[in-house]
Amino acid sequence: xxxxxxxxxxxxxxxxxSLVILGASGAGKTTLVRYLETGEPVMKDPxxxxxxxxxxxxxxxSGWSLSAIDVGGQELYRESLWSLGVSQADAxxxxxxxxxxxxxxxxxxEVSKFSFDYMLSIVDIKTPLxxxxxxxDLVDMKPITTQESIExxxxxxxxxRSFNILPTSVKFGDGVETAVFWLVNKIKENx
Ligand SMILES: Nc1nc2c(ncn2[C@@H]2O[C@H](COP(=O)(O)OP(=O)(O)OP(=O)(O)O)[C@@H](O)[C@H]2O)c(=O)[nH]1
Ligand SMILES: [Mg+2]
Numbered sequence: 001x002x003x004x005x006x007x008x009x010x011x012x013x014x015x016x017x018s019l020v021i022l023g024a025s026g027a028g029k030t031t032l033v034r035y036l037e038t039g040e041p042v043m044k045d046p047x048x049x050x051x052x053x054x055x056x057x058x059x060x061x062s063g064w065s066l067s068a069i070d071v072g073g074q075e076l077y078r079e080s081l082w083s084l085g086v087s088q089a090d091a092x093x094x095x096x097x098x099x100x101x102x103x104x105x106x107x108x109x110e111v112s113k114f115s116f117d118y119m120l121s122i123v124d125i126k127t128p129l130x131x132x133x134x135x136x137d138l139v140d141m142k143p144i145t146t147q148e149s150i151e152x153x154x155x156x157x158x159x160x161r162s163f164n165i166l167p168t169s170v171k172f173g174d175g176v177e178t179a180v181f182w183l184v185n186k187i188k189e190n191x
Pocket of ligand 2: 071
């Protein structure tokens with residue numbers, strides 16, 4: 001039985017929170033939401049998210065009922081909808097495609113870095129921020145490590161923020177448990 005299925009069985013839901021999931025297009029946001037909703041590996045590729053998807057299926061984890069706001073990562077939505085999503089959420093999950101490196105695809109990396117910096121400019125310093133360095137399963141593409149991401153995205157600059165950076169393969173759920181538990185505990189501290 002997966003960790004999510006076990007947790008789904010816990011009936012007592014005490015606390016509610018909403019999460020907004022942000023990141024450049026293709027990073028794995030919708031895949032993460034599908035994994036959280038089902039607790040199963042996501043074998044069917046999701047379609048590109050058009051606009052904002054306020055999910056109706058609650059995610060029940062460790063006595064918490066989480067609702068997810070999945071926002072499209074394309075430039076149009078970044079400019080028009082990310083702030084709206086952030087304004088509705090108690091915490092932010094930011095998904096980075098770990099296979100995007102300046103050396104392999106400089107344009108994609110610039111978009112990824114710009115999107116990250118934009119997110120920092122709209123998320124309040126007090127809002128818990130979970131940064132996922134995703135697609136770690138694609139070992140042939142040498143995904144960046146969390147240490148490399150700190151340098152590439154200037155993450156050392158996040159003074160005063162409550163944040164964490166963790167490696168994941170959201171398609172298979174690897175690393176998701178640890179990551180979401182961290183976030184839920186941070187939200188609890190903030191409430
Ligand atoms: N191998 C692997 N593929 C992944 C992972 N996460 C996402 N993908 C794939 O990456 C592609 C994009 O995933 P999405 O979840 O649609 O990305 P998104 O961030 O929602 O993209 P937008 O909706 O355009 O903003 C899909 O083909 C997924 O199957 C992962 O952890 N590992
Ligand atoms: Mg999507």
